[in-house]
Amino acid sequence: MIRLGRTGWNNVIIFAMLIMIFLFNGLHHKIMSSSEEAVQSLLPANSTVLTYQYSDFKIERIGTSWRTNKQLNLDIELLDLNWRQATGEVIPVVDEKSLVLASVELNIAGYDRSLVFDVFTTPDGCFVDDNQARRLKLDKQTCNQLFPTTEF
Structure with a gap:
């Protein structure tokens, strides 16, 4: 002791x-x-998206309203809200070649470079890769909300 x-x-x-x-x-x-x-959130906190550039249409913010280059059958305000609130589970990026189903380029106020999101699906779910070397797993409902012209 x-x-x-x-x-x-x-x-x-x-x-x-x-x-x-x-x-x-x-x-x-x-x-x-x-x-x-x-x-993690797909978009930076408190960001304002100026342009959504999908492969077959474009949505631009003009003041407080939106303008599209083709007639769309969707609620653009709801689409913008879905993008700002979307979150996904971060998973490790594996160097594999995946079939990209859809791609969207977002121009955000105050950023020099646009954010590019590529979405692809596997039997496990829907995944989004961005140009920040992140891979986020999203549920099917969120993928359908963010990429309205793509079937998952």
Whole structure:
């Protein structure tokens, strides 16, 4: 048994408490960050999309309204809302050649480069690759909302 005086035992207790605080604080941040990193938004936070360029049509923001280059049978305001709220589960990018079903290019206010999203499907679900080296897994409903002219 270790023979310590009163101040010695006080120091042991203080250091033990500090170690516990650092341990619990580190676990808390690790648990919270891992759950946040698993699901990410497709678009940057608080971004305003100026143009949606699909393969067969284009939608442009003109002030507070929208203009298209062809007659569309969809709610453009809802499409914009779906893009701003869309999230997906981040999965590792594997160097595999996938058949791209659809592609869309988004011009965002304040960004020099446009964001390009390629969507493809596998038996497991719908995946979106962007030009930021991310692959996000989306559910079928979200894919149908973001790419309205493509069947999944």
